[in-house]
Amino acid sequence: MTAAPSAALPEPRAEEVEAPRAAVPMPRLGPKACPVSCTLLTFFLLTACSICETEQKGYCENIITKRHLDKLQELIDSQMLMSCHVSFEFIDKQELGDRICYVKAAFPRLEDILDKMKFKENSDNFNKTKDVQNMYKKIDENEVPCIDAQDDHERELSQACSREFSRPPEKMLQLVKDFFQEVMDLLDKNVDFKRDCSKTYQKCSDALKKEPPSPEQRRKKAQPKESQREVMSYVLVAILAIVAILLAVGGLLFYKHKSRTQERRLQQRGNVLEEQEERPLNGVEEPLELRVQGEL
Structure with missing residues (x-):
């Protein structure tokens, strides 16, 4: 008997060999580190700027205090009521109608008014005045001034907004107090004094051109002619x-x-008359003398 062929056994499977995986690149620190470093740098810059702005704001806010305004009020209250007036040039706030532009234009002119505040040396009012003057000077002593100065164009245009005031001493001091009160309110609101006020100042110049000259202005304009006439009259x-x-x-x-x-x-x-008179007398005397001699 022949043996039946045995069933063919399945060939053992070859173990599946995994395909080699592609090498995963290691993360590079450069691209990911750059955004992080830039973000940190920006954060530090913003923090530094905010700190600087906070310090700047704190410095300006602490310059003008209620104590200074109280001292100005005490100076006002201590003034004698008199008829004499003090003449000075200042910015007309009502004509401007802009608080920031008013402060920018009036701030440099305030020094002349402060110089007119004269009191006896070492007196109480003298010390109060010095305190106010020192406060005024400190406003621009910071590295970044609290009130930005006008540029040349603004300064030239703002001349048209200036006019001559004549007020009693207490009224002049009240104007000074009102100005510092205005500055203190604006600094508390952290307003931007970098605004360009050229257009606002230009309105003053345009208004002067449209308005007819006042009697005082006419008098000032007529003064040269009158002076010339006076000089000519004096010469004549x-x-x-x-x-x-x-x-x-x-x-x-x-x-x-x-x-x-x-x-x-x-x-x-x-x-001539004497000669004529002497001649006949001499002629008469000679015969008389001869006669007398003859008789003798």
């Missing part, structure tokens, strides 16, 4: 006086010359 009077003096001197000299001439003529006539 001086010329007439000199002519009168010369005429008087000439008349006096002519009178003296004429008097001397007349005296000489009178003397000459007198001499």
Whole structure:
């Protein structure tokens, strides 16, 4: 008997070999580190700027205090009521109508008004005035000024917004107090004084061109003509006086010359008359003498 062929056994599976995986690149620190470092740098810069702004804001807010305003009010209350006025030039706030532009234009002009606040040295009012003046100077002592200065164009245009004031001392001090109160309120609100105020100042110049000149302005304009007339009148009077003096001197000299001439003529006539009188007398006396001699 032949053996039945045995069933074919399945061939053992070859173990599946995993395909080699592609090498995963290691993360590079550069691209991921750059955003992180830039973010940190930006954060530090913003923090530094905010700190700087906070310090700047704190410095400006602490410059003008209620204590300074109280001292100004005490100066106002201590003034004598009198009729005398103090003349000064300042910015007309009502004409501007802009608080920031008013402060920028009026701030440099306030120094002249503060210089007019004169009191006896070492007196109470003198010390209060010095305190206010020092406060005014400190506003610009910081590295970044609290009130940005005007540029040349703004400064030139703002001249048209200035006018002459004439007020009693207490009214002048009240204007100073109102100005510092205005500055303190604006600094508390952290306003931006970098605003360009050229257009606002230009309105003052345009208004001056449209408005007719006031009597005072006309008087000021007429002063040169009046002064010229006065000078010409003085010159004319001086010329007439000199002519009168010369005429008087000439008349006096002519009178003296004429008097001397007349005296000489009178003397000459007198001499002639004397000679004429002496001649007949001499002629008569001679015969008389001869007669007397003959009789003797």
